[in-house]
Amino acid sequence: xxxxxxxxxxxxxxxxxxxxxxxxxxxxxxxxxxxxxxxxxxxxxxxxxxxxxxxxxxxxxxxxxxxxxxxxxxxxxxxxxxxxxxxxxxxxxxxxxxxxxxxxxxxxxxxxxxxxxxxxxxxxxxxxxxxxxxxxxxxxxxxxxxxxxxxxxxxxxxxxxxxxxxxxxxxxxxxxxxxxxxxx
Numbered sequence: 001x002x003x004x005x006x007x008x009x010x011x012x013x014x015x016x017x018x019x020x021x022x023x024x025x026x027x028x029x030x031x032x033x034x035x036x037x038x039x040x041x042x043x044x045x046x047x048x049x050x051x052x053x054x055x056x057x058x059x060x061x062x063x064x065x066x067x068x069x070x071x072x073x074x075x076x077x078x079x080x081x082x083x084x085x086x087x088x089x090x091x092x093x094x095x096x097x098x099x100x101x102x103x104x105x106x107x108x109x110x111x112x113x114x115x116x117x118x119x120x121x122x123x124x125x126x127x128x129x130x131x132x133x134x135x136x137x138x139x140x141x142x143x144x145x146x147x148x149x150x151x152x153x154x155x156x157x158x159x160x161x162x163x164x165x166x167x168x169x170x171x172x173x174x175x176x177x178x179x180x181x182x183x184x
Contacts, residue, residue, distance in 0.1 A: 008070040009109035010172035011079065014117070015063045016046055016104035018056055022090055026103050027065065029086055034079075035069035038171050041164035048155040055100050064161065066110065066168040070175060073116075077133035079107040080118035108138070110168045112176070115139040115146070115156075125151040141169060 011034050017023045031037050041064040046052075052060055071079075083105035091101040108117035115138045119126055126134035138156055139146045146165055148157040155161070 007073040007111075009073045009111055009116075010168060010175065011067045011069075011071050011107065011109050012115070012168055013065050013067075013079075013083065013108070014106035015065065016052060016056065016060055016106075017063075017102065018059055018061070019102060022102045023061075023063065026086065026090060026105070029089075030065060030083075030105075031067075033082055034065075034067040034071070036067065037065050038068040039064075039066040039164065039167050041065070041161065044155075044160060046155070048153070048158075052101075052104060056102065056104070062155070064164050064168075066164075066171055068171075071109070073109060073111075076107070076109065076116070076118050076135055077129040077131050080120070080133045081131060083107050084120070110165070110172045112169070112173060113141045115141075115165060123151065125149060139165070 013030055013034070015023060015026060017026065027037070027040075044062045046060040046062045087101045087103055087105055088099060090103050091099045094100055106117050106119075108115060117136050117138045118129075119134045119136055120132055122128075122134060123136070126136045129135055137149065138152055139148055141147070146159070146162050
């Protein structure tokens with residue numbers, strides 16, 4: 001008897017970019033992959049780190065998208081692999097063969113009590129899924145607010161994105177009765 005529970009979640013994707021045209025194209029492809037966009041965040045200047053400046057240039061912007069259609073949480077590694085291919089599609093390779101991304105994508109999901117993001121980078125707080133992909137519990141929701149972990153990136157720790165995350169959580173919670181029906 002298979003007692004494995006299906007866990008349906010609300011997909012979200014963080015998008016770092018410089019060029020609005022690239023963002024518009026990326027947004028369209030993400031919608032083709034994940035389904036209709038339910039919520040789009042405002043544009044946030046990404047001033048928290050210079051980590052991506054050499055690769056992407058200055059003036060980086062971050063946005064988030066949340067999608068209407070629930071997905072199975074166990075497919076997170078597939079989402080990250082698909083977004084890696086999208087980063088390559090819109091990027092360019094330099095003379096040394098190194099990818100210079102025009103967009104950086106951070107897929108993940110919202111549940112009632114957490115924001116989980118996918119990563120290709122190993123770190124103490126990340127759990128290996130498969131195919132070189134890790135899952136990170138980036139924030140947890142308790143006492144009516146988003147809370148960071150010790151290892152949470154400064155931009156997520158700051159609360160800057162909490163308004164969007166609140167809206168995405170509400171979307172997930174509103175779909176909750178439908179998600180519960182899907183588990184049966």
